[in-house]
Amino acid sequence: MARITFARDFGPTDSKMTIVNRSTFLRIVLAIISLAPLAWGQSARADDPVVVMKTSAGTMEITLDPKNAPITTKNFLSYVDKKFYDGLFIYRDVKGFVAQGGGISPQGSGKPEDPPIKDEAHNGLHNLRGTISMARTNDPNSATTQFFLNFVDNSGALDPNPMSPDGYAVFGKITKGLDVLDKIESMGGTDSMSPPSATITIISIRRK
Numbered sequence: 001m002a003r004i005t006f007a008r009d010f011g012p013t014d015s016k017m018t019i020v021n022r023s024t025f026l027r028i029v030l031a032i033i034s035l036a037p038l039a040w041g042q043s044a045r046a047d048d049p050v051v052v053m054k055t056s057a058g059t060m061e062i063t064l065d066p067k068n069a070p071i072t073t074k075n076f077l078s079y080v081d082k083k084f085y086d087g088l089f090i091y092r093d094v095k096g097f098v099a100q101g102g103g104i105s106p107q108g109s110g111k112p113e114d115p116p117i118k119d120e121a122h123n124g125l126h127n128l129r130g131t132i133s134m135a136r137t138n139d140p141n142s143a144t145t146q147f148f149l150n151f152v153d154n155s156g157a158l159d160p161n162p163m164s165p166d167g168y169a170v171f172g173k174i175t176k177g178l179d180v181l182d183k184i185e186s187m188g189g190t191d192s193m194s195p196p197s198a199t200i201t202i203i204s205i206r207r208k
Contacts, residue, residue: 049073050175050208051080055090056201057184060177061208062132068123069171072134072143075117076171077207079145084111085205093188093196097154099181100135101202102146106193113144121167127158130174130181140166149174151185 049064066073079085085102088109092100103109119140127133127150135146148168150158160167174181187196 049077051077051205052208053205054203055180055184056199056203057090057187058177058180060174060180062172063175064172065125065170068125069120069169071117072120072169072171075114075143076147078114080205080207083204084109084145085202088202090184090200090202091195092148092193093184093200094151094192094194095185095188095190096152098148098150099184099188099196099200100146100148101200102135109145111145116142116144119143119166120169120171121160123169125170126153126155127168127170128153128155128173130178131170132172132174133158133168133170136168143169149181149184151181151188 045067049066051062051064053060053062064073064076079102088102089104090099090101091103091105092098116136116139117134119134119136121140125131129150129152131150132147133150134143135148136143157164158168184196184200187198187200188194189197
């Protein structure tokens with residue numbers, strides 16, 4: 001029987017794959033659809049923080065969600081305020097899946113990092129196209145600096161589900177610059193850990 005594979009570990013130490021039987025995968029997706037509409041969660045609020053991510057591929061604005069992901073948003077903004085991401089890379093670029101950044105490789109950033117944070121994947125937000133989520137290892141409470149951007153609707157694979165109950169925590173969405181996200185995807189490959197075809201540097205991430 002044909003099987004579908006998904007990269008399940010976005011963190012600094014592991015690149016294993018989980019193999020999901022096609023029929024099981026379809027049942028999971030149908031269950032998620034039947035329980036709730038796939039949506040960002042709610043409209044952006046006027047006081048939601050916005051960050052401007054300047055990369056060598058272009059600039060994106062990302063609205064964060066401190067109401068539904070308070071721990072993750074606070075952690076991310078802490079690194080933003082320290083200018084931590086300046087000069088790091090989007091080093092993983094998988095067409096039809098995600099772009100991962102905030103480090104120099106799967107092994108980390110090469111910079112001092114704060115302690116890992118608690119997983120907030122059960123916050124009602126979904127891994128839809130244009131959302132930003134935290135990368136981590138097999139330990140759901142291991143996220144530190146690395147994040148990924150969803151090229152497509154990955155909610156069936158990356159939201160908490162019966163096959164992977166921990167999921168990956170969404171904490172914001174791109175509200176300006178989806179064309180830049182598409183450009184980054186066009187530079188990607190099809191292997192689960194594909195690098196972009198040309199270096200994509202994170203020039204800066206700043207509060208707007």
